[in-house]
Amino acid sequence: MRSGALQGGGLRIYALLYLLFLYAPILLLPVFAFNSGTIIAFPLKGFTTDWFAQMWADATLRRALTNSLTIAVSSSIFATCLGIFAARASTRFSFRGKGPIMGFIMLPMVLPEIIVAMSLLVVLLGAGVQLSILTVILGHTLICMPYAIAILSTAFSSLDPSLEEAAYDLGETKWGAFRLITLPLVMPGVISALLISFTISLDEFIIAFFLAGNEPTLPTYIFSQLRFPALIPMIMALGTVLVALSIVLLALGEYFRRRSLAKTGGKNTGGLL
Amino acid sequence: MSSGSKSEAVQGATLIAPPFFYALLVLAAPLFTIVTYSFLTDGYLEVVRDFTLDNYRHVFTDPIVRSVMMRSLGVSMMVTLVTVLLAFPVAYYVSLVVRPERKALWLFLITIPFWTSYLIRVFLWKVILGYNGVINSSLTGLGLIDEPLTFILYNVNSIVLTLAHAYAPFAILPIFVALEKIDRSLLEAGRDLGESRLMTFWRVTLPLAMPGVIAAVLIVFIPTIGDYVTPTVIGGGKIPMIANMIQVQMLDLDNRPLGSALAVTAMLIVAVVSGIFLFLNRRFLRVRR
Numbered sequence: 001m002r003s004g005a006l007q008g009g010g011l012r013i014y015a016l017l018y019l020l021f022l023y024a025p026i027l028l029l030p031v032f033a034f035n036s037g038t039i040i041a042f043p044l045k046g047f048t049t050d051w052f053a054q055m056w057a058d059a060t061l062r063r064a065l066t067n068s069l070t071i072a073v074s075s076s077i078f079a080t081c082l083g084i085f086a087a088r089a090s091t092r093f094s095f096r097g098k099g100p101i102m103g104f105i106m107l108p109m110v111l112p113e114i115i116v117a118m119s120l121l122v123v124l125l126g127a128g129v130q131l132s133i134l135t136v137i138l139g140h141t142l143i144c145m146p147y148a149i150a151i152l153s154t155a156f157s158s159l160d161p162s163l164e165e166a167a168y169d170l171g172e173t174k175w176g177a178f179r180l181i182t183l184p185l186v187m188p189g190v191i192s193a194l195l196i197s198f199t200i201s202l203d204e205f206i207i208a209f210f211l212a213g214n215e216p217t218l219p220t221y222i223f224s225q226l227r228f229p230a231l232i233p234m235i236m237a238l239g240t241v242l243v244a245l246s247i248v249l250l251a252l253g254e255y256f257r258r259r260s261l262a263k264t265g266g267k268n269t270g271g272l273l
Numbered sequence: 274m275s276s277g278s279k280s281e282a283v284q285g286a287t288l289i290a291p292p293f294f295y296a297l298l299v300l301a302a303p304l305f306t307i308v309t310y311s312f313l314t315d316g317y318l319e320v321v322r323d324f325t326l327d328n329y330r331h332v333f334t335d336p337i338v339r340s341v342m343m344r345s346l347g348v349s350m351m352v353t354l355v356t357v358l359l360a361f362p363v364a365y366y367v368s369l370v371v372r373p374e375r376k377a378l379w380l381f382l383i384t385i386p387f388w389t390s391y392l393i394r395v396f397l398w399k400v401i402l403g404y405n406g407v408i409n410s411s412l413t414g415l416g417l418i419d420e421p422l423t424f425i426l427y428n429v430n431s432i433v434l435t436l437a438h439a440y441a442p443f444a445i446l447p448i449f450v451a452l453e454k455i456d457r458s459l460l461e462a463g464r465d466l467g468e469s470r471l472m473t474f475w476r477v478t479l480p481l482a483m484p485g486v487i488a489a490v491l492i493v494f495i496p497t498i499g500d501y502v503t504p505t506v507i508g509g510g511k512i513p514m515i516a517n518m519i520q521v522q523m524l525d526l527d528n529r530p531l532g533s534a535l536a537v538t539a540m541l542i543v544a545v546v547s548g549i550f551l552f553l554n555r556r557f558l559r560v561r562r
Contacts, residue, residue, distance in 0.1 A: 023386060089285045096282065105293060110496065111540075112500070114520065123302060203390050222393065254381055
């Protein structure tokens with residue numbers, strides 16, 4: 001018993017150190033975002049909110065933010081809608097070639113993004129399509145879809161099929177049963193899928209970098225600013241805001257995921273993936 | 274009954290059609306295009322429709338291409354090894370030591386950094402490791418060193434460290450899921466039959482957790498080999514990996530056939546290495562059924 005407690009203690013210290021390693025870079029963000037020194041180094045100079053003001057006044061940044069939000073909202077809606085079809089099909093029905101088809105749809109999750117971005121770019125340029133935020137939405141929908149499907153499949157599979165059957169028996173049409181029974185029950189899963197897709201799209205760099213043409217998005221804007229040392233403190237301020245925003249979105253996503261599990265009677269087995 | 278299952282198959286196929294066709298259009302068609310391009314000839318500002326194997330000949334004989342390929346492969350293998358080894362004890366701790374009601378919190382804490390801007394996280398490592406960075410300025414400030422340490426930035430080690438940090442949750446989650454599936458009575462049985470804690474781990478826990486470890490290895494290995502941001506930001510453009518080379522050929526040099534051949538070769542290498550890895554570990558995957 002003693003050795004067990006001791007082993008648990010050693011592992012616990014390791015796990016906490018590991019968390020520290022995971023969080024170390026992010027913890028530096030607010031430290032330097034509020035530091036008045038222009039060089040990102042210790043010792044710290046003094047407290048300032050100038051970098052946030054500078055960030056707020058940047059017109060290109062605002063344009064990048066608008067673009068990123070447009071892309072993230074559109075792609076998350078498209079990815080979740082397509083994801084609902086796929087998750088419903090894979091959890092409720094069996095059909096020929098289900099395994100390979102689902103595997104193919106989930107492929108972007110493991111394919112290096114540079115391959116997705118480059119192949120799509122070659123085709124779009126070959127077809128003479130003008131690069132814009134529309135082409136980014138096309139790519140982001142593709143890479144967000146597998147994540148949406150993964151979340152939605154959990155929501156759909158913990159659904160009790162007898163509830164739908166009861167609705168049919170009571171005279172509802174297929175669509176009526178789906179709209180009145182299934183959809184409300186998986187709604188938390190849908191919201192969770194929307195939030196996760198939104199977060200992924202907002203943060204995605206490679207596809208946005210190659211497919212956006214001249215339009216900036218938040219990550220490509222940040223990338224272009226990294227070359228100028230004088231602008232780094234402002235990027236730290238921007239990073240602080242983005243991290244705070246992601247944590248809020250994630251907490252919301254987690255909240256809805258748990259509600260979805262509670263609603264459909266599933267067991268909480270953990271993480272968002 | 275048979276008509277019921279048939280209509281079910283039709284319904285399933287109808288439902289899967291929209292996402293499937295989207296993936297065909299936006300993923301399969303482009304992949305097919307670069308495979309085709311890789312066998313064509315590069316002309317000035319256009320791709321000439323002459324079949325050739327020259328692109329692949331170039332990819333397999335050119336020493337620069339080979340060194341970049343080997344570096345990418347080496348870096349991603351190193352990252353995979355480091356990430357999975359560091360992640361395993363954490364997954365083990367969360368699954369077998371943490372109280373059930375605290376598990377969700379731990380997983381949430383582990384996944385948060387993963388959802389924050391990848392680009393900013395990579396850049397922060399540059400800030401930490403840089404010439405005038407956090408580590409160097411702190412160490413000089415404390416009087417521990419006179420000159421900034423130069424060996425921690427712009428080299429392969431810093432790329433490995435950054436990527437290992439970025440992919441940590443990817444390694445922890447699959448191992449955690451595999452550990453959660455283990456029937457706890459098996460572990461007790463091992464102990465009751467007189468095995469030591471270490472031997473129980475070695476002969477019961479680890480083999481049963483292997484499907485998760487294998488998934489973690491593949492999930493980390495496959496995307497890291499094609500990573501573009503980290504070699505660009507951390508390596509300062511001086512140590513390109515395969516993604517940088519594909520980008521240069523495709524866009525800067527406008528040699529799409531050669532760029533395509535590089536991309537296809539990279540995918541093939543990933544597929545072959547993953548296949549070999551799965552084959553070597555096939556006995557662990559069979560256990561699961």
